[in-house]
Amino acid sequence: MSELPLDHxxxxxxxxxxxxxPAVVVLHGRGANEKDLLPVARSLPDDLHVVSLRAPDRLQGGFTWYELDLSGGxxxxxxxxxxxxxxxxxLVRESIDAAVDAYGIDADRVGLLGFSQGAITSLSxxxxxxxxxxxxxxxHGYLPDSHREVAPDGIADKPVFIAAGGADEIIPAARTEAAADRFETLGAAVEYTVFDGGHGIGPAEHEALIDFVERQIA
Structure with a gap:
């Protein structure tokens, strides 16, 4: 295993x-680790490199990308x-650069797949x-306030798959929908769906994201 700034x-x-x-870089959710989303990543096309990164900070039995700022409520x-x-x-950017060099990844064909905190990080x-x-x-993520007004060049037509859970009590669908709306305003090629269930990846959501990734690397 090659050395990257983040364990992976x-x-x-x-x-x-x-x-x-091409490659998919996988970012797990709060309290999980780099193995948490491997069943999802392994179901993606087998011509992809998978680089699943571990968040840098410990949280109970897992890891976190950041602490929560609860000052707003x-x-x-x-x-x-x-x-x-x-x-x-x-650290994610540095790890991607290192993985490109270490594993023979096409730097122009790198996708991100994130869940919860990993989704928030990926969108940002x-x-x-x-x-x-x-x-x-x-x-099951949202667009944080730090990036809500960011409008960079190069976002037009960028493929973005955003999914929410209709019964998600951790990150309500309304927060996820607001992120989808913002990316649509910026001109990204957004596919947004609210799936049944809570804060997890159900079968229909899993199937839909596989379809999306297959279309991106066809």
Missing amino acids: VHIAPDDPSDEPA GLHQSQPAAADFERSRG LLLDDPDRYSWVVAL
Whole structure:
């Protein structure tokens, strides 16, 4: 396993070649770890590199990308703690650059797949630098206040799959829908769906995200 700034799991394409291959970079949710979303990642096309990153800070039995800023109210008004959030996004960018060099990844064909905190981080990374990422899958997340007014060049027509849970009590669908609306306003190619269930990835959502990724790398 090559050294990256963040601990990770790397899964190579089933049929490796000397040519750089596309990749999906996976960002887990709060309190989980780099293995949490591997069942989802393994179901994606087998010509992808999978680089599943571990968040930098410990949280009980898992890890977190940032602490929560609850100054706006309760959980449903929470925001990422600014310093933690900036640091984590920088570590993700550095880890992607290192993975490109270490694993023979096509730097022009890197997608992000995030759940919850990982989705919030993924959407924000896309707005930080749209040209770095080919597409984004953001599951059960929202767009933080730090990025709500960001309007970078390069976001037009960028494929973005955003999913919410109709019964999600951690990140209500309304917060996720607001993120989808913002990306649509910016001109991204948004696919937004509210699925049955709570704060998790159900079968219909799983099937839909696989379809989305397959279309991006066809």
